[in-house]
Amino acid sequence: MTPFECPDRKCPKCESTQYLFRARKTVPGPNGPEVETKYRCQACGAVWAARVPAPGRPEQREGDAA
Ligand SMILES: [Zn+2]
Secondary structure, eight states: SSOOOOOOOOOHHHHTEEEEEEEEEEETTEEEEEEEEEETTTTOOOEEEEEEEESSOGGSSSSOOO
């Protein structure tokens, strides 16, 4: 159980680690809410998003009928 982490901490295009934080928002995912964080590469200008499961809120699971 990892509470919060960024799986892709480098540019997916040029693999540079020189990136800028762009935005963060919570979006619905297949297993519950996810936090989508957008980054922009300073080296090549690529923009990408990394998603991780949103921390907490276990009561918001979907498809878990009692
Ligand atoms: Zn890049």
